[in-house]
Amino acid sequence: MSSRSFAVTGVRVFDGDAVIERATVLVDGETITGVAAAADVTGREVVDGAGATLIPGLIDCHAHPTGDALALAMLFGVTTEIDMFTTPERLGTQRERAAKHNDLADIRSASTGATVLGGHPSMLIGLSFREQFPVVTGEEDAAQFVRDRIAEGADFIKLLIDDGTAGGHPSPTLTGAMAKAVVAEAHRHGLMAVAHATSAANAVEAVQAGADGLAHVFMDQPPTPEVIAVIKEAGIFVIPTLVTMGSMAGDLTGAAVAEDERARRYIPEDWRGNLCQCWQFGSPSSLANAQRATAALHEAGVPILAGTDAADVGVLGTAHGASLHQELAQLVECGLSPIEALAAATSRAASAWRLDDRGRIAPGLQADLVLIDGDPTTDITDSLSIRAVWRRGELLERTPKETA
Numbered sequence: 001m002s003s004r005s006f007a008v009t010g011v012r013v014f015d016g017d018a019v020i021e022r023a024t025v026l027v028d029g030e031t032i033t034g035v036a037a038a039a040d041v042t043g044r045e046v047v048d049g050a051g052a053t054l055i056p057g058l059i060d061c062h063a064h065p066t067g068d069a070l071a072l073a074m075l076f077g078v079t080t081e082i083d084m085f086t087t088p089e090r091l092g093t094q095r096e097r098a099a100k101h102n103d104l105a106d107i108r109s110a111s112t113g114a115t116v117l118g119g120h121p122s123m124l125i126g127l128s129f130r131e132q133f134p135v136v137t138g139e140e141d142a143a144q145f146v147r148d149r150i151a152e153g154a155d156f157i158k159l160l161i162d163d164g165t166a167g168g169h170p171s172p173t174l175t176g177a178m179a180k181a182v183v184a185e186a187h188r189h190g191l192m193a194v195a196h197a198t199s200a201a202n203a204v205e206a207v208q209a210g211a212d213g214l215a216h217v218f219m220d221q222p223p224t225p226e227v228i229a230v231i232k233e234a235g236i237f238v239i240p241t242l243v244t245m246g247s248m249a250g251d252l253t254g255a256a257v258a259e260d261e262r263a264r265r266y267i268p269e270d271w272r273g274n275l276c277q278c279w280q281f282g283s284p285s286s287l288a289n290a291q292r293a294t295a296a297l298h299e300a301g302v303p304i305l306a307g308t309d310a311a312d313v314g315v316l317g318t319a320h321g322a323s324l325h326q327e328l329a330q331l332v333e334c335g336l337s338p339i340e341a342l343a344a345a346t347s348r349a350a351s352a353w354r355l356d357d358r359g360r361i362a363p364g365l366q367a368d369l370v371l372i373d374g375d376p377t378t379d380i381t382d383s384l385s386i387r388a389v390w391r392r393g394e395l396l397e398r399t400p401k402e403t404a
């Protein structure tokens, strides 16, 4: 890899936590080496940051990268994806490619999540999964399930607690004892356990099992003070994935981003089609419930992280990268300030996933950067106005698909 040395000058910086109105950011090789009001830029390539905002590379805290997903994510400034369920074969391929190529987002993964035979996401066998994945069959094999995932290279453990309430049809799921055994074994190995739950009752069960975070917000009912208090007192984070909750509940939000000229040029046709369709499960769920729950959790001080649940073409309502911008706008609608929404996809995300080398703009950290026209710290809809993306200090060649 060629060595790079550049400066972004006269730019507004969102460093992951706060805004610096005008600064120069220095990068040497893969690393940020300076953030200052003014700096000597002799001998460096200079990127004029006038009228723009430099933010840390975005982290999608809930995705399922397969195929071209990590390349698509990068086009939208998403430099890391947290993979919430995959197969070991896919994980190996995606991880190996991401390690080699700076035009692909980096990946952290749960490998295969803990569920039961026929439990969520078994309905995706034949669509996202070619064959049956390993499952937990009882309390006694839960610990071995976790050890197998760790042997496959899981960075954290995922468990799925979903009795089908939110989707409107009953589904087998982990018992409380099985969920507790999964979480306990993850913790024994120093790993986090993050739970899928889409109903309020399942979210409470996830908390009772000891989960460190929720991979969705619940949407089967409006929030009650009791449920919000249970989540708050557990001290855990929540990744609402409102774009996917909307798709599942039949409240499509993806079409707006698919039609936005700033995004449209970079989205392949198959992914565009994906953004413009949704699941419309018959259910008691609604995007409004999910939004109200997100607002109540945020109001209570629960850390909110940005994630999309973007998966494959055919898993409707999302596209890698583009949907994260839609999620940021949704989070602002739920009462987060634009700065809080950006932190949910940068510094706060990095802290939650223990990624000490990224998520902020500070000397010594990896130069994952996004240069955005305008000011997304005051108007979140500016986040799609991407001028440039760097991963590990390397500028992405960002070519609209028409001319690719």
Ligand SMILES: [Zn+2]
Pocket (backbone or CB within 6 Å): 062, 063, 064, 084, 085, 309
């Ligand atoms: Zn997911």
